[in-house]
Amino acid sequence: MQFHEFLGQVQNRAKLDSPDAAMLATRATLNTLAERLSGNEPANLAAQLPGEIGNHLKTGTAGKGERFNVDDFIARVSKREGVPENQATHHAQVVMGVLNEAVSTGEMADVQGQLPEDYALLFRREWA
Numbered sequence: 001m002q003f004h005e006f007l008g009q010v011q012n013r014a015k016l017d018s019p020d021a022a023m024l025a026t027r028a029t030l031n032t033l034a035e036r037l038s039g040n041e042p043a044n045l046a047a048q049l050p051g052e053i054g055n056h057l058k059t060g061t062a063g064k065g066e067r068f069n070v071d072d073f074i075a076r077v078s079k080r081e082g083v084p085e086n087q088a089t090h091h092a093q094v095v096m097g098v099l100n101e102a103v104s105t106g107e108m109a110d111v112q113g114q115l116p117e118d119y120a121l122l123f124r125r126e127w128a
Helices: 004-014 018-036 040-047 051-056 072-081 085-102 103-111 119-122
Strands: none
Touching: 004 018, 004 051, 004 085, 018 040, 018 051, 018 085, 018 103, 040 051, 040 103, 072 085, 072 119, 085 119
């Protein structure tokens, strides 16, 4: 999936008013995901994405495997994106859905394998 296609899908599904808003939602979600994943998983995931998207998985704390639950994940996305938590939840679900389509099934299985069960909330298709 190409950069503009990824952002276009996020913008369309989340009903955002601009590509900049889609980028903000994507960056907030992927920065937070990078903090939660451990080892090389953020880099492995980034390798399957367009550079402009994958770079958001290469934060200073990427791969540290910081332990926090899905509520804390949403709170971090909300703060980074500057939106209420209900919107952050929806945006994170959309980003994760597009991510799921952009990378291999095996890579997404690796990502989900590192997340506790409560993170299933992020993989619901709320935009459909």
